[in-house]
Amino acid sequence: MEQKKAILTIDGKTIELPLIEGSEGERALDISKLRQETGLITFDPGYANTGSCKSEITFVDGENGILRYRGYPIEELAEHSSFIETAMLLIFGHLPSQTERAAFREMLSSQELLHEDLLHHFEGFPPYGQPMSILSAVINSFASYHPDLLDIQTEEEFRLAVAKIISKVRTISAFAYRKSLGRPFMYPDPNRSYCSNFLHMMFSVPYKEFEPTRAQIKALSLVLIVHADHEQNCSCSTVRMVGSSQANLFASIAAGICALWGRLHGGANAAVIEMLENISAGRMTVKDYLEKVKRREMRLMGFGHRVYKSFDPRAKILKKAAHKLLHDQDMTGDPLIEIAQELEAAALSDDFFIERKLYPNVDFYSGIILRTLGIPVNMFPVMFAIGRMPGWIAHWYEESRSGQKIHRPRQVYMGPPKRRYVPIEER
Numbered sequence: 001m002e003q004k005k006a007i008l009t010i011d012g013k014t015i016e017l018p019l020i021e022g023s024e025g026e027r028a029l030d031i032s033k034l035r036q037e038t039g040l041i042t043f044d045p046g047y048a049n050t051g052s053c054k055s056e057i058t059f060v061d062g063e064n065g066i067l068r069y070r071g072y073p074i075e076e077l078a079e080h081s082s083f084i085e086t087a088m089l090l091i092f093g094h095l096p097s098q099t100e101r102a103a104f105r106e107m108l109s110s111q112e113l114l115h116e117d118l119l120h121h122f123e124g125f126p127p128y129g130q131p132m133s134i135l136s137a138v139i140n141s142f143a144s145y146h147p148d149l150l151d152i153q154t155e156e157e158f159r160l161a162v163a164k165i166i167s168k169v170r171t172i173s174a175f176a177y178r179k180s181l182g183r184p185f186m187y188p189d190p191n192r193s194y195c196s197n198f199l200h201m202m203f204s205v206p207y208k209e210f211e212p213t214r215a216q217i218k219a220l221s222l223v224l225i226v227h228a229d230h231e232q233n234c235s236c237s238t239v240r241m242v243g244s245s246q247a248n249l250f251a252s253i254a255a256g257i258c259a260l261w262g263r264l265h266g267g268a269n270a271a272v273i274e275m276l277e278n279i280s281a282g283r284m285t286v287k288d289y290l291e292k293v294k295r296r297e298m299r300l301m302g303f304g305h306r307v308y309k310s311f312d313p314r315a316k317i318l319k320k321a322a323h324k325l326l327h328d329q330d331m332t333g334d335p336l337i338e339i340a341q342e343l344e345a346a347a348l349s350d351d352f353f354i355e356r357k358l359y360p361n362v363d364f365y366s367g368i369i370l371r372t373l374g375i376p377v378n379m380f381p382v383m384f385a386i387g388r389m390p391g392w393i394a395h396w397y398e399e400s401r402s403g404q405k406i407h408r409p410r411q412v413y414m415g416p417p418k419r420r421y422v423p424i425e426e427r
């Protein structure tokens, strides 16, 4: 079949730009020879129209609200899968057999402790230390504790590095929280499932074990599954960018955590709760809030998405789950859920949001679930990071095996033209 091309004519010269097509029919103009042939670069601030790589991991169709990991719809994974199975799917490319899953669970259990020397790192942070900064710092320090995994060559080495990160991230996160309270660290319990073990490390105290309910475990697992990957977003692109310099997996993941931290990305879930609490405390009404948003004094947090222009399927899943959890915990009267629904309904019927195709995103309801689980607001981005680990790892691996060049965008320089250095006494 003849390859389709686009024709570009510039300064009297005509060049052909090949069209490439993805497995779901997405089309892209291949401009990799553009500068070489014309001297031009493209200008795409925020990369809204730029495909930075070919990827086989996650498919998002923002117009139709579709999200699939390795081809499996997020709705099916949310209903039938566990976080660990979903993580294996993303990282290793297929749903595991029972034997594979059991073996990987065993590896996770064997990796759940932190090196005792690493515990001193927690002492170095002040009690009010930010859990995200602790998480990124400690993950980065893995490069020092596991020098044998800096240059991953074999599948076995990769599997070991994966198990270390996926398992230890919950230990670090829970320890960061305990440190902020001045409470003793609760060591992981290998007999518990992934989510139960995390909740145990967060909330057990010596001589009083915390036993989460099935509903709590299910809700946490769901939050982690829907956050597990979302193709080339800010933090994933950061991981791939850092990884493209052949930086090690731990350093690349630590960079991803930092990128996730901002309020427009993984910090949005905490901002949603702050917004709902402000309204609940009577500092603002829903109407006042929306008016401020429309005057561009603030953003409606948990709304809008670079890719989703109809609805975010993750928000639908979490909205239902939030209701179920509140019901199971006998907390249906929680004012925040009522305000969230009022805000959502008001925004969805307001022209400002309709015209801009702004819908609730994954962060709009995730905070309500996390809050109901007793997780404090400053840990919300950390929860996002725990969920996103499999995606980051899968993308780092894909990038490192792709043979792709180091990521290095160009720019359009707008600064002063060449000028002479002025000695200090003449300025």
Ligand code: CMC
Binding pocket: 046, 230, 233, 263, 264, 265, 266, 268, 293, 298, 299, 300, 301, 302, 303, 304, 305, 306, 307, 356, 358, 361, 362, 363
């Ligand atoms: N509240 C009010 N206006 C908004 C919002 C919002 N949440 N989101 C977008 N807009 C407006 C924006 O002002 C602009 O209007 P105009 O064209 O009149 O200037 C228009 O919609 C397009 O916005 P944009 O900033 O160009 O869109 P973007 O694709 O660059 O931004 C976003 C995407 C997620 C950063 C943005 O929607 C936002 O700031 N949302 C609130 C923060 C949030 O919830 N982030 C979590 C995203 S989902 C989880 C994740 O992946 O991190």
